[in-house]
Structures are given as C-alpha cells and as structure tokens.
Amino acid sequence: GNLGASRGICVGTEEECKSKAEKNEAPPQKAGLDMMINFALDSAQLDQTARAELDEFAKALKDNRLSTFSFVVEGHTDATGTDSYNQGLSQRRAQSVAAFLEANGVESARLEAIGLGKSHPRVANPYDPVNRRVEMRIRTE
Structure with missing residues (x-):
C-alpha cells in the first residue's frame, strides 16, 4: 500500500x-510519522525489531517540533480466533506499545491505546501476518 x-x-x-x-x-x-509495528501470532510481545523502531520513534516524539502531537496507538489482529479474544489481544498490543513509549519518556497523556480487533485488516487476506500489528497515527481531532 x-x-x-x-x-x-x-x-x-x-x-x-x-x-x-x-x-x-x-x-x-x-x-514515517505514522508508524506500524508487527507482532507474532497470538502475541503482544515486542520483538527486537519492534523495540528498536519504537526507541527511534520515542526519540522523535520528544523532539520539540513533535512535542505538541498526540497519537492514537491502534492495536489490530488477524482473523485467527474469536472476536472477543481478538479485541482483548489487540488492546494488549496497543498497550504494550504505549507502555514502551512511556518507559522511553513519552508522556502517557500523548498516547491513546485502543484495540480494534480484527475489524480493520491491512491487506485483503484476513489471516495475513501483516494484520497482526499496532499502528500509530497522529491524533487529528
């Protein structure tokens, strides 16, 4: 895309x-201000790649030019599992990303972690691993 x-x-x-x-x-x-982190199946754990990317993202967010921006941290899943399970998993994914950013100095007030379950696949195949992700978007409201 x-x-x-x-x-x-x-x-x-x-x-x-x-x-x-x-x-x-x-x-x-x-x-690159909007960012995507991928996850293993049925996991909300951040792997090394995710941690490295989020570390850079946290540094960028602390830059004065970006300090006024807030972000929606959206958790997503693939279509494996029930709706209610995926809702919880997507929320845990969003929270693990938000917690990592907070631990790296980004104020929690700037981050809104939400779980969207499997309702917003990134690609046509709902089981594609690409759908197991967290996306960070600038909050526009």
Whole structure:
C-alpha cells in the first residue's frame, strides 16, 4: 500500500490554515510519522525489531517540533480466533506499545491505546501476518 501518503499539517489559526489549504501551500507531512509495528501470532510481545523502531520513534516524539502531537496507538489482529479474544489481544498490543513509549519518556497523556480487533485488516487476506500489528497515527481531532 501507499504508506507515505502525505497529510498536510497546518500550524496556525483555523483561518490561516484554510487560506493555506486553498492556496495549496501546506507542507506535506513528513513520511514515517505514522508508524506500524508487527507482532507474532497470538502475541503482544515486542520483538527486537519492534523495540528498536519504537526507541527511534520515542526519540522523535520528544523532539520539540513533535512535542505538541498526540497519537492514537491502534492495536489490530488477524482473523485467527474469536472476536472477543481478538479485541482483548489487540488492546494488549496497543498497550504494550504505549507502555514502551512511556518507559522511553513519552508522556502517557500523548498516547491513546485502543484495540480494534480484527475489524480493520491491512491487506485483503484476513489471516495475513501483516494484520497482526499496532499502528500509530497522529491524533487529528
């Protein structure tokens, strides 16, 4: 998929942002701010790769330019297992990522961990391991 799709982020008043958007001058968001971590089957454990990526992500979040952003930490599962089990597993995945970021100095108030179960597969095959993931998105509200 297109992981680097840009979403314009505007800093300023609503009016300034509207006029910028109309002139199409809003700078594209840096690719890679939204992030994805993958998990083993039936696991909420962070592997070495995930820890290394989250360590970098935590450093980035502590940068002054990003310090105003809050993130939704979304846990997901593949289609193996019941809805209720997957709901719990996806929540544990989101919480393990949020807890790691908090342990690395990101304020808990900036992170909202939610579990979405198997309802939002990333790829067409609901059993694909790619669906066992946590995605971090900038909270836009």
